[in-house]
Amino acid sequence: MAMSLELRGIGKSFPGVRALDGISFKAEGGRVLALLGENGAGKSTLLKIMSGDQTSYEGEIVLNGNTVKFSDPLAAIKAGISIIYQERQLMPSLSVMENVFAGELPKSGLGLYDKKKLYNDTKALIEEFGLNIDPNEQVGRLNVAHQQMVEIMKAYRRNSDVIAFDEPTAPLTDTEIKILFELIRKQKEAGKVIIYVSHRMSEIFQITDDIVVLKDGKFVKSLKTAETSEPELIKLMVGRDIGDTYSNLSRNENYGDVVLELKNLTTPYVHDISFKLRKGEILGLAGLVGAGRTEVARALFGADPVKSGEIILDGESVKFKNPRDAINHGVALCPEDRKEQGLVMFRTIRDNVVMPVVDKICGKGEGKGVMVNKKLMSNLADNAVEKYSIKTPTIEKLTAELSGGNQQKVILGRWTSEKMVTKLLILDEPTKGIDVGTKAEIYQTVCNLAKQGIAVIFISSELTEVINVSDNIIVMHNGHITGSVTRQEATEENVLALAMKE
Amino acid sequence: MQNESFMKRLMRNKAVPLLGILIVLTILTMVISSGVTKGEPFSALFSKGFMSTGNLLSIFYSLVIQCAMLCGIACILIGGNIDLSVAGQATLSTMVFAWVCANTELPWGIAFVITLVAAVIMGLCNTFLVTKLRFPAFIATIGMASIYRGLCSVMTGGNNITINRQSFLAIGQLKIGGVIPLTFIIAIVLMIIFQFVLSKTRFGRSIFMIGGNPNAARLAGLNLNRTYLKLFVINSILAAIGGLLWSAQNKVASPTSIINAAPDMKVISAAILGGVAFTGGSGNIGGPFVALLLLNVFDNMLKVLEVQSYWNVFAQGLLLAVALVFDYISTERRKKALLAAQE
Numbered sequence: 001m002a003m004s005l006e007l008r009g010i011g012k013s014f015p016g017v018r019a020l021d022g023i024s025f026k027a028e029g030g031r032v033l034a035l036l037g038e039n040g041a042g043k044s045t046l047l048k049i050m051s052g053d054q055t056s057y058e059g060e061i062v063l064n065g066n067t068v069k070f071s072d073p074l075a076a077i078k079a080g081i082s083i084i085y086q087e088r089q090l091m092p093s094l095s096v097m098e099n100v101f102a103g104e105l106p107k108s109g110l111g112l113y114d115k116k117k118l119y120n121d122t123k124a125l126i127e128e129f130g131l132n133i134d135p136n137e138q139v140g141r142l143n144v145a146h147q148q149m150v151e152i153m154k155a156y157r158r159n160s161d162v163i164a165f166d167e168p169t170a171p172l173t174d175t176e177i178k179i180l181f182e183l184i185r186k187q188k189e190a191g192k193v194i195i196y197v198s199h200r201m202s203e204i205f206q207i208t209d210d211i212v213v214l215k216d217g218k219f220v221k222s223l224k225t226a227e228t229s230e231p232e233l234i235k236l237m238v239g240r241d242i243g244d245t246y247s248n249l250s251r252n253e254n255y256g257d258v259v260l261e262l263k264n265l266t267t268p269y270v271h272d273i274s275f276k277l278r279k280g281e282i283l284g285l286a287g288l289v290g291a292g293r294t295e296v297a298r299a300l301f302g303a304d305p306v307k308s309g310e311i312i313l314d315g316e317s318v319k320f321k322n323p324r325d326a327i328n329h330g331v332a333l334c335p336e337d338r339k340e341q342g343l344v345m346f347r348t349i350r351d352n353v354v355m356p357v358v359d360k361i362c363g364k365g366e367g368k369g370v371m372v373n374k375k376l377m378s379n380l381a382d383n384a385v386e387k388y389s390i391k392t393p394t395i396e397k398l399t400a401e402l403s404g405g406n407q408q409k410v411i412l413g414r415w416t417s418e419k420m421v422t423k424l425l426i427l428d429e430p431t432k433g434i435d436v437g438t439k440a441e442i443y444q445t446v447c448n449l450a451k452q453g454i455a456v457i458f459i460s461s462e463l464t465e466v467i468n469v470s471d472n473i474i475v476m477h478n479g480h481i482t483g484s485v486t487r488q489e490a491t492e493e494n495v496l497a498l499a500m501k502e
Numbered sequence: 503m504q505n506e507s508f509m510k511r512l513m514r515n516k517a518v519p520l521l522g523i524l525i526v527l528t529i530l531t532m533v534i535s536s537g538v539t540k541g542e543p544f545s546a547l548f549s550k551g552f553m554s555t556g557n558l559l560s561i562f563y564s565l566v567i568q569c570a571m572l573c574g575i576a577c578i579l580i581g582g583n584i585d586l587s588v589a590g591q592a593t594l595s596t597m598v599f600a601w602v603c604a605n606t607e608l609p610w611g612i613a614f615v616i617t618l619v620a621a622v623i624m625g626l627c628n629t630f631l632v633t634k635l636r637f638p639a640f641i642a643t644i645g646m647a648s649i650y651r652g653l654c655s656v657m658t659g660g661n662n663i664t665i666n667r668q669s670f671l672a673i674g675q676l677k678i679g680g681v682i683p684l685t686f687i688i689a690i691v692l693m694i695i696f697q698f699v700l701s702k703t704r705f706g707r708s709i710f711m712i713g714g715n716p717n718a719a720r721l722a723g724l725n726l727n728r729t730y731l732k733l734f735v736i737n738s739i740l741a742a743i744g745g746l747l748w749s750a751q752n753k754v755a756s757p758t759s760i761i762n763a764a765p766d767m768k769v770i771s772a773a774i775l776g777g778v779a780f781t782g783g784s785g786n787i788g789g790p791f792v793a794l795l796l797l798n799v800f801d802n803m804l805k806v807l808e809v810q811s812y813w814n815v816f817a818q819g820l821l822l823a824v825a826l827v828f829d830y831i832s833t834e835r836r837k838k839a840l841l842a843a844q845e
């Protein structure tokens with residue numbers, strides 16, 4: 001019987017988010033199926049369900065005609081599904097061969113393993129891949145491309161019926177990509193089911209046969225690669241209704257002087273970043289996950305080292321040693337991970353608001369004195385609650401008990417309290433996991449801050465949002481700026497095209 | 503096979519500089535505390551009896567229980583966990599053994615089996631807390647250590663139990679060739695077995711994989727909880743064996759002595775000084791054994807030279823701090839190297 005993998009009505013909910021909803025499609029053996037969708041469309045979640053990593057979901061998985069349900073990753077591997085994860089899952093201090101055969105070291109009786117066979121099998125595999133790696137080498141000492149190839153070998157050597165690749169080419173160079181595509185063709189000829197997730201359009205057209213497009217966790221369309229085109233796919237990926245949310249925003253019209261200028265900023269993660277930002281302007285940073293947007297923010301906030309280039313803040317060239325330094329210069333960051341990096345979840349709203357200004361609210365509030373002035377603390381927090389209409393009975397409430405939107409407002413309140421002198425506010429995914437109604441409130445809040453003369457950098461993976469809230473949009477890909485557009489010029493199509501530009 | 507030379511691999515091992523420091527420190531102490539005043543280094547080592555057979559033998563005796571504990575601790579650390587209740591488990595095991603011997607007519611072989619069962623139960627308790635209730639191992643095992651030691655004191659109201667089974671005590675007194683204690687041989691054999699298990703068996707390699715990257719190991723189909731279970735239970739059995747060897751040497755089970763004779767911290771210090779990564783994923787038994795030996799020589803020397811014993815505590819703490827700093831630096835360096843490779 002021919003190999004096949006069919007998904008029937010797969011659904012998955014996380015607290016507050018419907019990640020997948022009624023996904024159904026069938027992947028045939030001997031064909032390569034591309035899973036396509038924007039960030040957050042649900043591709044990775046779908047792969048995690050197929051691989052037994054996520055075990056609670058709705059719907060069923062039918063493998064080679066039989067319904068299967070995996071209790072853990074081992075069950076999925078045994079059933080014949082292997083995944084190559086986007087985040088490499090390697091053990092850096094162990095050898096290449098032990099990584100490749102982890103979980104299935106060749107036996108040689110009495111609990112021992114056959115080191116010779118392990119070496120030879122790995123060697124054969126490396127030769128089949130046409131690479132030059134020593135099976136005994138520590139994986140942590142390989143370059144990233146080779147590490148990725150080890151990750152691929154891990155799944156390849158299992159000879160599974162279904163192999164899914166999640167963005168496999170991101171860390172690879174052309175040489176390895178060629179090798180990988182050759183391997184995929186071989187597997188295809190052997191009748192295997194190949195699922196291929198990638199943002200690179202050229203690859204999709206090069207090696208896939210079928211395409212399934214997902215959007216916001218829902219199935220959009222299934223098509224044959226030969227019968228479609230890049231513009232059509234992009235339209236399918238983004239096409240959603242834009243409501244009145246954005247047209248109703250009351251925006252800032254008057255920009256001041258240039259507050260921030262980046263000149264060829266280069267860090268270990270991003271290259272040659274240059275742009276200017278004026279007072280009261282909202283600058284959007286768009287791009288796919290991993291494009292380097294967060295890394296630009298981290299460099300601006302003194303969290304990543306600057307290798308070369310210049311940051312000019314208020315006409316003065318600055319070099320931040322650490323976030324404290326950046327804060328003192330008037331830079332504030334609302335990080336992507338609100339719960340881990342933004343808030344101290346099990347402290348009160350008051351404590352979270354005053355966090356960066358504790359030394360300014362001692363004594364009578366002039367920064368002198370040892371004891372914290374509790375009244376002043378409460379005043380700051382009360383003002384934040386009022387200013388952003390945070391829904392809470394008291395500032396003594398723990399931030400963990402607030403909704404996502406209100407949590408985000410607490411962070412905004414922190415960076416804009418009277419004791420702060422914020423000139424530049426960086427918002428990294430400020431509406432992640434926040435419901436639609438509150439999103440609109442956050443957008444208006446951001447516009448209001450701009451009206452007060454604060455320069456805002458708005459980072460978002462949601463295209464609609466970033467192109468409609470920002471005044472100007474910079475698009476990044478792979479650590480570089482690939483283009484910039486104004487709000488008037490921006491469409492989801494042209495921004496996505498820039499974000500995928502090679 | 504393009505193997506690196508032995509020397510090169512040796513130099514990359516982070517245990518080497520640490521053990522070097524330890525050796526230098528030991529020699530320095532010898533020189534300072536014995537020789538400086540008289541202008542004759544090392545002389546006091548002989549005059550005060552450090553080099554006497556009796557004293558050297560006492561070092562071997564004190565090493566026995568620590569070596570047994572080391573085997574278990576090293577495996578647990580490599581697997582990315584920690585157990586701070588080993589000395590407590592060893593103590594409770596000896597108390598169970600001595601109690602059965604004193605209050606029943608059962609042969610000591612049966613008492614031994616009962617002790618092992620008790621040890622397995624202790625291991626299961628630790629596993630339950632760590633894998634089922636998901637307590638951090640650090641907290642869970644500190645708590646359990648207190649429970650185990652409390653139970654020991656409750657059993658006898660804080661008193662020792664004398665062991666009077668001659669055939670059992672003989673194990674502790676027997677010397678092979680009239681020189682080397684049998685108990686020490688047993689400890690060495692245990693260490694050789696565990697070095698072998700770690701480097702040559704499928705189970706041993708899975709410990710490294712799980713300690714090196716638990717998520718990767720899980721996604722590769724390894725069963726984490728089952729491995730943790732095995733590790734904790736093996737560790738408990740080793741603690742029991744170590745405790746019994748100690749009791750055979752000292753003819754007694756005591757609710758308080760083992761924690762002083764073989765503190766968990768000392769064994770963990772030795773493991774880290776000897777190259778076991780505190781965060782898991784790398785290490786062996788040989789390096790830690792050398793570190794343990796040096797720590798005991800250092801310890802003993804200070805005693806013989808009549809250096810105030812508080813300095814000893816101070817020095818051991820300092821060594822652990824140095825070892826942790828080294829461990830941290832080498833982890834950071836590896837991270838940086840990985841980062842550099844990403845560019």
